[in-house]
Amino acid sequence: MSALARSNRVRRTWWTSAVDAAGCSAYTVYNRMMLPAAFAGTDVDAAHLKRAVQVWDVACERQVEITGPDADTLMQMLTPRDLSAIKPDQCMYVPICNRSGGMLNDPVAFKPRPDTWWVSLADGELRLWIEGMAEAGGYGVTVFEADVQPLAIQGPKSDELAARVFGDAVRDLRFFRWGRFPFRGTEMIVSRSGYSKQGGFEIYVERQELAAPLWNALFDAGADLDVRAGCPNLVERIEGGMLSYGNDMSDVDTPFEVGLDKYVQRFDCIGGAALEAHVSDRRLMAVEMEGPVPVCDRAWPITEGDTRLGVVTSAAWSQEFGCGVAIGMIDRRWDAGTEVVVHTQDGPKRARLRETFWR
Structure with missing residues (x-):
């Protein structure tokens, strides 16, 4: 760096x-x-x-x-x-x-x-x-x-x-x-x-x-x-x-x-x-990601199948919770619990939308 x-x-x-x-x-x-x-x-x-x-x-x-x-x-x-x-x-x-x-x-x-x-x-x-x-x-x-x-x-x-x-x-x-x-x-x-x-x-x-x-x-x-x-x-x-x-x-x-x-x-x-x-028609949501989580220095597209439903705006790996923690701007048509893919500069990561943050 x-x-x-x-x-x-x-x-x-x-x-x-x-x-x-x-x-x-x-x-x-x-x-x-x-x-x-x-x-x-x-x-x-x-x-x-x-x-x-x-x-x-x-x-x-x-x-x-x-x-x-x-x-x-x-x-x-x-x-x-x-x-x-x-x-x-x-x-x-x-x-x-x-x-x-x-x-x-x-x-x-x-x-x-x-x-x-x-x-x-x-x-x-x-x-x-x-x-x-x-x-x-x-x-x-x-x-x-x-x-x-x-x-x-x-x-x-x-x-x-x-x-x-x-x-x-x-x-x-x-x-x-x-x-x-x-x-x-x-x-x-x-x-x-x-x-x-x-x-x-x-x-x-x-x-x-x-x-x-x-x-x-x-x-x-x-x-x-x-x-x-x-x-x-x-x-x-x-x-x-x-x-x-x-x-x-x-x-x-x-x-x-x-x-x-x-x-x-x-x-x-x-x-x-x-x-x-x-x-x-959009809202910020918590996004739980698989690791490892690279530096989030750009917006990461979020997709479900072939449909783009938002972007991750901030992300990091949480030692306490054992997962990637992220904030995403998400189309309101998608609900918590939806399984998605986050497309990072290091490749795609499995993820899930959450209704609440971790604390």
Whole structure:
């Protein structure tokens, strides 16, 4: 496998040197920023994530700040999810759609202060879209990329590690809620969220001079918890049915096709008319495959006999479940239990459609 060529065009994070020192063996590029992709290996990393605790450099989750008197109005115009009842300490998963109802991004958004939203991006240039909509609509807002870099704590021992660094009150955070917690004479925003099914927190670091002290504090406090540097894990996320924008969905897919229909709650938004009229004939499903499973770096056609019924969008081998785990975009005429063939670059693989994911 070729190495990633580093340059100023691919931005480092406040923790890149620490991640290198921790033994990162692979990076990918996400929002033009370096995102760790593996340490000891995907399988080893997944097994550790499921039993202990990891610290993830997820600074690539760029924060688009929308601030000004029209921030709430613009934010509601961007998503079909109803934001009117958001609690002051609530994070919200918000599909962002284009005028055709296609998914432009699937960020998490919250309000760190009145008249201000942070939109925590999946991979993509959503900031430019928001800036354009703000300018075209004459909204009284300023839109920019905030100088904020998130660090995540993930794994079953996350509560214990977070409590040792931020105090026991952090244990009381509910899922998709956030609060301000003390650290080194200041406060940090911590939310109970993250890109794994193992549970954990995301810490929004707003000052670079606090980045290294936070990293060191987490590793010092978690030595007896077997804390390690980690990263979003391909195997674990597929087992849990966690979607990756750019892999499992793009701007040709609507929320109804990627399992986000419960967040389509109002139609007075960009793409609302298209969403209201849309009839979905596809859906994302779990696909169980025989092994070995090659690197899924392209869409793999799925067939039953001579009929093509969809594509696999993400796949990996699961040591825990003893099978290939995959996500597929499937024609709704086919049901769970259907025996199919997945056509990989290494040849055809027997597979079966599943109604649910593995965790």
